[in-house]
Amino acid sequence: MPSGAIEVLPARAGSDEGTRGTVVNHRMREVTELVAGQGTWDAGMVDEVRVLFDSLAPEWTVTRDHPDRNLPLIDALDRGGVEGRTAVELGAGTCISARALSGRFERLVAIDLSREMLAHAVDAAPPLVCADASRLPLADSAVDVLVLQNMFLFPVEVDRCLAGEGSLVWVNSRGSETPIHLPTTAVVASLESVTGSAWRAVTSMVGEATWAVVRRA
Numbered sequence: 001m002p003s004g005a006i007e008v009l010p011a012r013a014g015s016d017e018g019t020r021g022t023v024v025n026h027r028m029r030e031v032t033e034l035v036a037g038q039g040t041w042d043a044g045m046v047d048e049v050r051v052l053f054d055s056l057a058p059e060w061t062v063t064r065d066h067p068d069r070n071l072p073l074i075d076a077l078d079r080g081g082v083e084g085r086t087a088v089e090l091g092a093g094t095c096i097s098a099r100a101l102s103g104r105f106e107r108l109v110a111i112d113l114s115r116e117m118l119a120h121a122v123d124a125a126p127p128l129v130c131a132d133a134s135r136l137p138l139a140d141s142a143v144d145v146l147v148l149q150n151m152f153l154f155p156v157e158v159d160r161c162l163a164g165e166g167s168l169v170w171v172n173s174r175g176s177e178t179p180i181h182l183p184t185t186a187v188v189a190s191l192e193s194v195t196g197s198a199w200r201a202v203t204s205m206v207g208e209a210t211w212a213v214v215r216r217a
């Protein structure tokens, strides 16, 4: 079994979101682990996830966005050494991340399964595509940087679409309290399991948030 190295960088201070009192949504955690660990993703799960996030869309930005919201993503891009010309955010939601991503890349696209999330996208959002990340409308090796913030990991599509030297940026805004959360070891293990080759990661924390930048070893 391949085994890539995981480099742990010192944690940085940041504001915590857990004080809002929300609790882990165990079903979304279950789906997260099924998708990344078992490759399970069927029509029923598509409907379940789409209906859930369609319903959350009207309040998403107002309940999640705050001035420090993008600090973990920015830290991942900076200390993770993320570079490239073409970036795609998967599960972008309402594109709260846009102000951290825009201007860093020549081409930036946001993809989400939920039309309602995209319909409520922030003003500065990049071009939006409604698609399922398990079957991306992207060519092989087309993307330098894939951003997944609080989003399910579809390892086969990540491997197919990511350029050889590309970077997967994985962020969990509330660390292990994030409903859609995987530890860095599980992200690497999922990719190694489907590709049969080694991946490496650099990982850290900003406040309670966790991030990893994962690349082929």
Ligand SMILES: C[S@@+](CC[C@H](N)C(=O)[O-])C[C@H]1O[C@@H](n2cnc3c(N)ncnc32)[C@H](O)[C@@H]1O
Residues within 6 Å of the ligand: 049, 050, 053, 054, 064, 090, 091, 092, 093, 094, 095, 096, 111, 112, 113, 114, 117, 131, 132, 133, 134, 148, 149, 150, 151, 152, 180
């Ligand atoms: C927890 S939200 C995170 C949204 C945004 N990344 C953020 O952090 O604010 C998860 C998002 O992933 C989207 N999503 C879930 N499954 C997806 C799939 N298979 N393909 C594309 N988007 C998906 C949902 O619709 C939702 O907008």
